[in-house]
Amino acid sequence: MTRGTRDPVWVRITLITVTVVFFLSFLVLPLVLVFAEALAKGFDVFLAAWADPGALSAVGLTLLTAAIVVPLNAAFGIAAAWAITKFAFRGKSFLISLLDLPFAVSPVIAGLVFVLLVGSRTPFGEWLGTFGIKIVFSTPGIILATLFVTFPFVARELIPLMQAQGREEEEAALTLGARGWQLFWRVTLPNIKWGLLYGMVLCNARAIGEFGAVSVVSGHIRGKTNTIPLHIEILYSSYEITASFAVATILVFLALVTIVLKAWLETRFDRQEQGGGHEH
């Protein structure tokens, strides 16, 4: 670094101090607090929070939701990116802005729209009810709301990536005799695998942690329609603080795994060069 672009020492020290103090108080302290509170009453109490059937069923529902939502949104992301980056058509930029819509919507609204659409008090919900199908205050509602809030993650990673890669490779493979899905499995997928995985990691993190949207549609039925974040809320509101933080440790652990994976995947493909979008 040459002299002309160097800040005075006191400026450097001040800015580094501000940054470090902010990181410690806003990012590191909450992290430490979760583990301190979770273990405040000893390891036995920590384990007891996990042995609770409510906690176990919340873990089950969260895993089920993520296992359905992530593949569906990944398949959609691939289809949308293929249509948008490999072909020319009118209204493309409008379609791209529609894909980002869920990020602009409050999670509470994301849940509310499904209550208004298929809740038991709506005509459509009543009609479904005659067949014994219940969506809101039940597992399908949680899955729908989670699909909505995590909808853009994979598509918005793949579109800039596939745009930058162009379509020469696929066209060359086609002239060499590759057909249909062969083209996808042999040429496209290997090219986009890191970007795809990146989008799926972010999608998964949000699917596991979503609170507002799921809170609206779940009905909070303990042991039935509770995800891990909802279970934490219930424990906290009923003053079972230690148990609440004990359950929260798993989400903190998953969040740390997510940021490590994210940082690692960023070294696998140069995301900024591809003009990847803003994260949410």
Next chain:
Amino acid sequence: MRKTILPGFGLSMGYTVVYLSAVVLIPLATLLIQPLNLGWDRFLKEVTSPRAVASYEVSLGTALAAAGVNAVLGLIASWVLVRYPFPGRKIFDALVDFPFALPTAVAGVCFATLYSPVGWLGKPLTDAGITVVNTTTGITIALIFVGFPFVVRTMQPILVDLEKELEEAAQSLGANRWQTFQKVIFPAVLPSLLTGFTLAFSRGLGEYGSVIFIAGNLPFKTEIAPLTIMAKLDQFNYAGAAAVALTLLIFSFLMLLVLNLLQTWAQRDSR
């Protein structure tokens, strides 16, 4: 774009449109047609009810304050992360994403506990006469946490690309470091700073999970708009919930518009 021989347009486009409609567009449209369902008078009455108006004010005020703090802190932090080599920089850089990755409910219970009158930070603050829980300060603190990554992740690539030659030129023309910052660096990063600000603001407007635990949720005082929606839903007042939701949605769409304008500005500047 020239015509291509690649297959799969019909399938991929059809799937995209059907899935987008089913998961996003049709559900959102049910909210948009609520005023027709209710009738305008009833709808406007719900939108402008004193409790709803107070909640917009709390949401807008705290989201604006948090985005402002984040703009300053985000600029400083991204400058430090890009320009100053210091031990542990990589770890700090990865930690920026922690608020993205941490479920909002966990952030919410953490901040409520940290700042409670007996909490690690709340106790010294209470001794100094500052209350954080059940105040708009508490809401702002939670929103600073969730909005922080937006500013840093928007600024970082711009600062990396910033040409040092320009700063050197300014220096050789006699500008001191502060003048160089004011006249050269700041104008170059302003569009992305505003983009980061708007992203953080728009996230703050709709945020729910990290706020409700620390806010106390007192109507007219610390009730954010998303919580008003929730409260109306709990009373089975679907019309009222939809009215407040639609108002909040309009604010969010305005932010999207601002973002698009900022993007156009940034692109024009970089040419």
